[in-house]
Amino acid sequence: MIHHLALTLEQRPEVLERVLRVVRHRGFRICTMNMTEQDDKFLQLHMAVDSDRAVELLSRQLDKLLDVTQCVVTTPSAMSQTVSA
Amino acid sequence: MEQGQTISGSQAVIEVLAAHGVDTVFGYPGGAIMPIYDAIYGSSVQHLLCRHEQGAAFAAVGYARASGKVGVCFATSGPGATNLVTGLADAMMDSVPVVAITGQVSTKVIGTDAFQEMDVLGMSLSCTKHSFMVTSREELIPTLYRAFEIAASGRPGPVLVDIPKDIQVGQLEYKTPLQAVATEAAVDSAAIAAANELIRQAKQPMLYAGGGVGMAGAVTELRDFIARTGMPSVCTLKALGAVEPSTAGYLGMLGMHGNQAANHAVQECDLLVVVGARFDDRVTGKLNTFAPHAKVVHLDIDAAEQGKLRQPQVALTGELQQLLPQLGEALNIAPWQQHVAQLAEQYAWNYDRPGELIYAPRMLNQLAHKLPQDSVVSCDVGQHQMWVAQHMWFRKPEDHLSSAGFGTMGFGLPAAIGAQISRPDAKVVAVSGDGSFMMNVQELTTIKRRKLPVKILLIDNQRLGMVKQWQQLFFEERYSETNLSDNPDFVTLASAFDIPGRTITQSAEVEGALDEMLNAPGAYLLHVRIDETFNVWPLVPPGAANSDMIEDLEA
Structure with missing residues (x-):
């Protein structure tokens, strides 16, 4: 299933490597990707990723990266039956 | 140190460690980290030389796990840093707060395949919670503060800071950063x-x-x-x-x-x-x-x-x-x-075993009852590790160090060293197997160097026991590369490091030998020979449900 993710990243030389490593390791394949400089501090990254796994398994790992300031899934969730705090 | 004073980057590193209450760093010097080793020389921060960077990383892990404090290790660029990786990965899997500081070649030669150069930042991505390469003098102190904060906060983990040599020797103004106060998230x-x-x-x-x-x-x-x-x-x-x-x-x-x-x-x-x-x-x-x-x-x-x-x-x-x-x-x-x-x-454990051979589960249970209030058991990985988990008991999680998520053989001895440093009054026992022990055996020198009273209980079945057990049960008894009967004479080996010890083979010797080990004034190695047919029971076979455990087939 294809999922779309929108990320805001801090400008660090290695930030893209960090994100791509997590995407690969957690079992997702990048279909399309577009990165633009927001300003001298932040980058905007849009990705479409493909996997049989629930997209939350990826988005929550990306959210944990300290250089990822925001990670939004723009496709619907399969893990919505949990009550969360 | 006063704010605004001009110091070198290396001095700043030591100041930041001291400001975070770090009393001991574990490490090994080398070319690209020499300025930091020059700054720690004679400073208030102690350094314990380990004999391999992996040993230094595990000592930092043991220091952290036994005390709850952040463990710190140093290594030089290239091979020094690559040798840290296993220890960092272990800390990552078990969420242990560690700050690793590595020297890097000078900024201007990074990317030229300089001597002992390695892309340590790239290498760190999969084995740390976060990592930094410092690219300017001004960033150095704030980055180190941030490293300590990240290592210890939230779900803890290892953080690596790679510092090029020119930044270590460059002069900067000592200025501590303002620290954010953590806000407690409201629970729904x-x-x-x-x-x-x-x-x-x-x-x-x-x-x-x-x-x-x-x-x-x-x-x-x-x-x-x-x-x-x-x-x-x-x-x-x-x-x-x-x-x-x-x-x-x-x-x-x-x-x-x-x-x-x-x-x-x-x-x-x-x-x-x-x-x-x-x-x-x-x-x-x-x-x-x-x-x-x-x-x-x-x-x-x-x-x-x-x-x-x-x-x-x-x-x-x-x-x-x-x-x-x-x-x-x-x-x-x-x-x-x-x-x-x-x-x-x-399903209570049964320690009745006829015969004169030493039954490791019973011996470990006896050891648990003999340990004083303030004690730490540091395990290696394999059959003995599971026997410790099954048959010993602990007063708090900090008293039991075991490489759980990563399952790293060679963890036990250096982690025991770190634990003895962070809890100097504790009775620290490294429980190891004959396979694991040899993986970081060089750290016996570290025990000798600091005269640490670490006790070593070496359970020896002359096999790579857990793998042998699986070969017996699931690989048609084809014992590929698990026979370790050509092990060295462990008591003689220990004596070369001024560590006394003895070998026992009979059940009747256990009680006295455990007492002798625990009462020894300094380090001690108790070498326990057990029968190679003893396995870890019960067992959930790979791919089975936990309700389908199998019990000892020979008992």
């Missing part, structure tokens, strides 16, 4: 209420406690929760010590080599309250058969653990110290409590 009261409702309705609830309990400093809150609810409990390998062993309804470790009672109770339960645990495959067995009738309430600091392997009905993400007191009340579950007590009795 609806989720707390939903969790409490599930707990109230449950007829057969089980508590499944993980390593997060100890890391969060929530042992007291967990014990209060158990006392309040009367809920039966099990622990993961890393949680051992979190539940007081004599607690009613406590069934010990669950999982592949867990107690049968623990696994059966979890399989039968109708509610699993998971606290700081992550449904590891060694815990669950075949995942879709694990606790098949249970609803799940999952408490964890890390949102990424919620639903990673098992979908919870209620997910509570936050500080365990804050969450646990809001959950549970006195439960009316007497029939279940009685059933659990009956399971505990039915």
Whole structure:
């Protein structure tokens, strides 16, 4: 299933490597990707990723990266039956 | 040090360590980190030379795990840094707060394949919680402060700071950064209420406690929760010590080599309250058969653990110290409590073994009863590690160091060294096997160097025992590369490092030999020969459900 993710990243030389490593390791394949400089501090990254796994398994790992300031899934969730705090 | 003073980058590194209460660093010098070694020379921060960077990393891990403080290790560029990797990966899997500082070649030659150059930042991405390469003098102090904060906060983990040599020698103004005050996230009261409702309705609830309990400093809150609810409990390998062993309804470790009672109770339960645990495959067995009738309430600091392997009905993400007191009340579950007590009795360990050979489970149980209040057991990986988990008991999680998630052979000896440094008054015992011991045996020199009173209990079956056990059970007894009968003479080996010791082979010798080891004034190695046919029981075969444990086939 294809999922779309929108990320805001801090400008660090290695930030893209960090994100791509997590995407690969957690079992997702990048279909399309577009990165633009927001300003001298932040980058905007849009990705479409493909996997049989629930997209939350990826988005929550990306959210944990300290250089990822925001990670939004723009496709619907399969893990919505949990009550969360 | 006064603000605004001009110092070198290397001096700044030592100042930041001192400001964070770091009393000892573990490491090994080399070309690209020489300015930092020059700055630590004669400073207030102690340094313990380990004889391999992997040993230094594990000593930092042991220091951290036994004390709750951040462990720090140093290594030079290139091979120094690559040798740290296994220790960092171990800290990553077990969420241990460690700061690793590596020297790097000078900024202007990075990317030219300079001598001992390696892309350490790139290498660190998969084995650290976060990592930095410092690119300017001004960044150095704020980056180091940030490294300590990241290592210890949230779900702890290792942080690497790579510092090029020119930044180490460059002059900068000493200025400590302003530190952000952590704000406590509010917990959703609806989720707390939903969790409490599930707990109230449950007829057969089980508590499944993980390593997060100890890391969060929530042992007291967990014990209060158990006392309040009367809920039966099990622990993961890393949680051992979190539940007081004599607690009613406590069934010990669950999982592949867990107690049968623990696994059966979890399989039968109708509610699993998971606290700081992550449904590891060694815990669950075949995942879709694990606790098949249970609803799940999952408490964890890390949102990424919620639903990673098992979908919870209620997910509570936050500080365990804050969450646990809001959950549970006195439960009316007497029939279940009685059933659990009956399971505990039915599957209690039996230490009766006829014959004169040394039965390692019984010896370890004897050791547990002999250890003083302030003690640490540091394990290696393999059969002896599981026997320690099954047959010893611990007063708190910090008293049991075991490479749980990563399962790194060679962990035990250097981690014991770190533990002895952070808890100098504790009785520290490294329990190792003949395979694991040889993996970081060079650290005997580190014990000698600092005259550390670390006791080594070396359980020797002349085999790579756990692999041999699997070959016996699942690979048609084809013993590929697991015969270690050409081991060195371990007592003679220890004596070369001024460490006394003795070998025992008979059951009747155990009691006296354990006393002799524990009462030795300094380091001591007790070499225990056991029969290679002894295996770890019970066992959940790979791919099986936890309800299908197999017991000792020979007993």
